[in-house]
Structures are given as structure tokens and as C-alpha cells.
Amino acid sequence: MAEETAFDPKKFKEAVEEKTNARLKMWLEICAHCGLCADTCHFYLANDKDPKMIPAVKGKRVLEAFKKKDKIDEEFLEDFYWTVYGDCTMCRRCTMFCPFGIDIATITSTGRGLCVSQGKVPENLVKTIESYYKHGNQMEVSEEDWIDTLQWMEEELQEELPGATIPIDKKGANLLYTVNAREPKFYPMDISQAAMVFYLAGEDWTMSSKGWDDTNLAMFAGDLKAASYISQLVRDAAEELEVKRVAITE
Amino acid sequence: MSLYELLRGPLLWLAFGVFIGGMIVRVVLFFQLSTKKDKPIYRFFSWKWLWLSIFHWIVPLNETAKKNPITTAVGFIFHFCLLVTPLFLLAHGVLWYESWEISWWSLPETVADYMTLITIGCGIFLALRRILLPYVRVVTTTADYVLLGVTLAPFVTGYLAYHQYFDYYTVLILHMFFGELMLVVIPFTKLSHFIMFFFSRAVTGMEFGRRRAPSW
Structure with missing residues (x-):
């Protein structure tokens, strides 16, 4: 279960390797950084058009994590955690508007999966997951x-x-x-x-x-x-x- | 062997080899990894959604095009000129004929000349977008500028060579060098969207299509 794990670069690397697939590799590489996803994101619009909130930036964060593998540190992980859980609801709106069809929602979900390997999951979600296991x-x-x-x-x-x-x-x-x-x-x-x-x-x-x-x-x-x-x-x-x-x- | 002969002969072979071979390797690697780790693609495979998805974005028939008419227009003209100009340039046709005795239709020289300028103009627009719009600047890396430069360099030098500005031989050498450099970097950089665009559009088109929600 998620909460038993703690900061462990080796497990992070394992999670990266397990979660690397052809689509993710392709998407993380071909993003042309055109910025057309900006207006499609409610986080961007709701934060006074803060450029750091555009979907492509969040995708880039996940790319960084994939490149770092076991070279992550706790500071990076903390920041990464807030990006994937705090700045994206995985609604897939940007995917619909991306000329390449890059699925930032799936990329974010994968990023969350990397956090799971470090036991970094929002407390309330951990509780519900325990409840599923215990009570269905x-x-x-x-x-x-x-x-x-x-x-x-x-x-x-x-x-x-x-x-x-x-x-x-x-x-x-x-x-x-x-x-x-x-x-x-x-x-x-x-x-x-x-x-x-x-x-x-x-x-x-x-x-x-x-x-x-x-x-x-x-x-x-x-x-x-x-x-x-x-x-x-x-x-x-x-x-x-x-x-x-x-x-x-x- | 002169520098011209080197660029016209062995290095051109190398450039085309890396470009075409690199693309084939990219496609093979995609299939190799995806059949193992991207099962949903094959489980929900659909030619219908594959083609619809590619079609709606290879011509501007989508919401993004409607919402961003200027960027879309520039983007489409840029890509059109980028592909068509070098393929149907009379001077390039002559080279193909010299080497292989094959020939095909070519553009009138004035038209090709304007298309070259249009390509450069569109490139400058895209660069300005990167510099001026905060939400594009934030994702822009040095590589983006370098790759845009590498893409435009053959057009700039080609224009200079056609009009014989500066030292013709030097400009021509630079033109050939940049042209070959552009081909070589395609498989290894974001320019691989040359081929991967079709794969990405296909998988997303099918993913949305199976939920009856078109991704355009």
C-alpha cells in the first residue's frame, strides 16, 4: 500500500522504467512547444493566465522526472507532487486541442503513478483506497x-x-x-x-x-x-x- | 575531393541515409515498444478514427484552427512551403536529373522564390511568437530556436545562392551543409513529428473515438 513507501530514488527509477511506454516517449519528445494548449486549461485561465500553468509546462515536468530517474531529490519530488496533483485535473481538454493530440492527462496520471512509488499521495485519497480494500x-x-x-x-x-x-x-x-x-x-x-x-x-x-x-x-x-x-x-x-x-x- | 563534391556526394548519401533510416528505426521502435506496453492502441484499434483524426488536423478542420486563425494559417503555409519548395525546385530537379536521369514537374522559378521568402517570413513569425507571447516563451528552450534556425538556414542560404548575393561558392556550400544538417536532425529531435505526428494523431484519435468524442 502507498503509505508504507517513502522517499526512495531506486523505486522511482523502477517506476519510471515500468511506466515508460511508446506513446509517452513519443509525446514527450515531439511536443513542439507551440503553446496552443494554453487557453484550453482552466488552471491557466483561473490563475490570471500564469504561463507556468499551461499544460505543456506540466508535461515538461513529467519529462524531467523521466530523465532524472534515480537522480531525484526530495525537493524536486515535493515540487513535482504539487504539479501532478495540484495543477491538473486530468480533464483531457488540452488533448482535444493539441495539434499532435498529446495526452497531457495520461502524462499527468503517469506522473502521479511515479509519486505513488514514493508514497506521495494526497491523504484523503490514501484513506479511500484503504476503504476500497477493506470494505469494497x-x-x-x-x-x-x-x-x-x-x-x-x-x-x-x-x-x-x-x-x-x-x-x-x-x-x-x-x-x-x-x-x-x-x-x-x-x-x-x-x-x-x-x-x-x-x-x-x-x-x-x-x-x-x-x-x-x-x-x-x-x-x-x-x-x-x-x-x-x-x-x-x-x-x-x-x-x-x-x-x-x-x-x-x- | 572538393568540399562541393563531398557535400554533393558522400555526405548527401549519409544525410539521406540517416534521415530515412532514422525514420524507419523510429517507427520500428514505436511498434516494438507499443505492442508490449501500449495494449489499448491495439485493443481499440480503428482505421476509421485513425484516418479521421489525421485528416482533421492535416487540413485545418478543428477547433484549434478556428480559435487561432493566424497561427494556424502561418503554420500551414510554413509546412506547405517547407515541403513543396525543395521538392519541386527547378535547380534541385536538375541535380536529380544529373545524378539519376529522373525528373518531375517543377515550380516556376519566381513562384519558388516567393515561396522561399514566405517560408522565411513564417519562420520569423514563429520565432517572434516564442519571444513575445509569455505562454509560448515559458515552454521555449534553446533547442527550439536552434531547430527553427536549422530549418530556416537552407531557405535563407538557398535564397542568397539563387540571387548570387555574397560569395556564391561559400553560400552554396553553406546551403548544402544546412540542408543536409536539417535532414539528419529530424529523427533525433522534436522534428521527428515529421513522421510521429501521424502516430500520435492516430492513437489519440482512436482513444477519443472509442468514447465517441472526436478529438478535433
């Missing part, structure tokens, strides 16, 4: 609480729409409906409203007792190992319930 969702909702919430929402729903249900673990349903873990935690009514739509549409649907959180915050952390573990949870649930489709909440 980002909000530390236990399976018991989850089922309770669904049953409670079903009762509320039936007051309005007698006969409507929130099916749990219904094998062979057409649709598996997954949610953001914030919904059972803070906005459970969202679930009963979705159920209302499904009921009125006559959809054959189900919710799952496991693998029901469709968010993937590890992806934002650049922690691809955790990210694929989290995606796998939903996939496993879909396969176990033999559903035809997986729907994700808005």
Missing part, C-alpha cells in the same frame, strides 16, 4: 449498513409506490445498478429515486451486495494496481450475478 467501497460502508440502507429505501419507496422493490443479488437480471458510495452514506434517497425509474420503466434490474461502488478514486491517485482491483470488484459482481449490463449512477 470508498466510504467505509459495511455490507450490513449497505443492505440495511437498501431495505430502508425499499420501505420508503413502497409507501409511495406499492409493489416497487429494490432487488438485491437477483441472479440473471438484465441490469446491475451500481452507485457512488456517497449515495448510501449521505443521499440514500437517490437510490430509491433510481428504483422508482426502474420500476416504472419495467426494467429487470438488481443491486449487488458486493462490488456496488462504481467510483474509482485510485485512478485519480495514479495507483493503477489499486484501480484495477477496484474495477475488478464490480466486474466480479456482474459475472457472479450473470447480468447482461452494468449501469453506473450519474
Whole structure:
């Protein structure tokens, strides 16, 4: 897990080697430094057009990291950390406007992955990743609480729409409906409203007792190992319930 | 062997060899590494999005062109003249004929002359952009100026040679030298976008295309 690692140039170099791929090499080399990405970045626009905020500069920072390999120092890493986590939301808008199609979002994500090798991940993201491993969702909702919430929402729903249900673990349903873990935690009514739509549409649907959180915050952390573990949870649930489709909440 | 013969013979072979060989190596290396570490390219491969992506940017049919009409116009004219002028210059055609007895259509000399000036003018515009616009200056490195210089040098010396300003022989030698230098640096620098442009556009076009979101 991310937090157990600390500043370790050797691991940084390993991460660089692992993450070097053909696209990244190509992109980092061919950038013509034309600056056409400037206006496409909300960080640039929101910071009084600070030239240091343009996407190409952030791409260059990652290139520096790739060149440094194990010659990084803590000062560089700290600065790099703030660039990849603080100055880019990986929205890919600049990619759409780059004449070469250079994907700064993917480059930033790779940069975050390099930070993961040094245990440098924002604290809140680390907490959610731990929660995914422990509870299968980002909000530390236990399976018991989850089922309770669904049953409670079903009762509320039936007051309005007698006969409507929130099916749990219904094998062979057409649709598996997954949610953001914030919904059972803070906005459970969202679930009963979705159920209302499904009921009125006559959809054959189900919710799952496991693998029901469709968010993937590890992806934002650049922690691809955790990210694929989290995606796998939903996939496993879909396969176990033999559903035809997986729907994700808005 | 005179300096002229050296640049006209063995060094020209070397320059073309490095240029073409270097490009082939770049493409081979891309395929070698990407088949191992860039699986999404092949998993979501689509000729449709590949061609659409290249097409929309090889002609200015994209939002960036609409938002930056002047830079786009200069960029397109620059690249057009850069490729077409040397290939269809009468004097170059004569050299090809002398060596290989092959010939093709060539530009009227006055047109080629103006195209040379236009290329240089566009180059100066691009350099001024680098100097004057803070958001271009911030990403500009020495290499950017050097490469722009290397790209323009054959045009400047070519213009001087055609009009026989200064010492013709010296200018001609410099022209050949810079022309060959430009070819040689292409595979090793950002100028490799000569070929990698197509690969980069293709992979991004397919990546956005599979999400039904055109990248232009």
C-alpha cells in the first residue's frame, strides 16, 4: 500500500522504467512547444493566465522526472507532487486541442503513478483506497449498513409506490445498478429515486451486495494496481450475478 | 575531393541515409515498444478514427484552427512551403536529373522564390511568437530556436545562392551543409513529428473515438 513507501530514488527509477511506454516517449519528445494548449486549461485561465500553468509546462515536468530517474531529490519530488496533483485535473481538454493530440492527462496520471512509488499521495485519497480494500467501497460502508440502507429505501419507496422493490443479488437480471458510495452514506434517497425509474420503466434490474461502488478514486491517485482491483470488484459482481449490463449512477 | 563534391556526394548519401533510416528505426521502435506496453492502441484499434483524426488536423478542420486563425494559417503555409519548395525546385530537379536521369514537374522559378521568402517570413513569425507571447516563451528552450534556425538556414542560404548575393561558392556550400544538417536532425529531435505526428494523431484519435468524442 502507498503509505508504507517513502522517499526512495531506486523505486522511482523502477517506476519510471515500468511506466515508460511508446506513446509517452513519443509525446514527450515531439511536443513542439507551440503553446496552443494554453487557453484550453482552466488552471491557466483561473490563475490570471500564469504561463507556468499551461499544460505543456506540466508535461515538461513529467519529462524531467523521466530523465532524472534515480537522480531525484526530495525537493524536486515535493515540487513535482504539487504539479501532478495540484495543477491538473486530468480533464483531457488540452488533448482535444493539441495539434499532435498529446495526452497531457495520461502524462499527468503517469506522473502521479511515479509519486505513488514514493508514497506521495494526497491523504484523503490514501484513506479511500484503504476503504476500497477493506470494505469494497470508498466510504467505509459495511455490507450490513449497505443492505440495511437498501431495505430502508425499499420501505420508503413502497409507501409511495406499492409493489416497487429494490432487488438485491437477483441472479440473471438484465441490469446491475451500481452507485457512488456517497449515495448510501449521505443521499440514500437517490437510490430509491433510481428504483422508482426502474420500476416504472419495467426494467429487470438488481443491486449487488458486493462490488456496488462504481467510483474509482485510485485512478485519480495514479495507483493503477489499486484501480484495477477496484474495477475488478464490480466486474466480479456482474459475472457472479450473470447480468447482461452494468449501469453506473450519474 | 572538393568540399562541393563531398557535400554533393558522400555526405548527401549519409544525410539521406540517416534521415530515412532514422525514420524507419523510429517507427520500428514505436511498434516494438507499443505492442508490449501500449495494449489499448491495439485493443481499440480503428482505421476509421485513425484516418479521421489525421485528416482533421492535416487540413485545418478543428477547433484549434478556428480559435487561432493566424497561427494556424502561418503554420500551414510554413509546412506547405517547407515541403513543396525543395521538392519541386527547378535547380534541385536538375541535380536529380544529373545524378539519376529522373525528373518531375517543377515550380516556376519566381513562384519558388516567393515561396522561399514566405517560408522565411513564417519562420520569423514563429520565432517572434516564442519571444513575445509569455505562454509560448515559458515552454521555449534553446533547442527550439536552434531547430527553427536549422530549418530556416537552407531557405535563407538557398535564397542568397539563387540571387548570387555574397560569395556564391561559400553560400552554396553553406546551403548544402544546412540542408543536409536539417535532414539528419529530424529523427533525433522534436522534428521527428515529421513522421510521429501521424502516430500520435492516430492513437489519440482512436482513444477519443472509442468514447465517441472526436478529438478535433
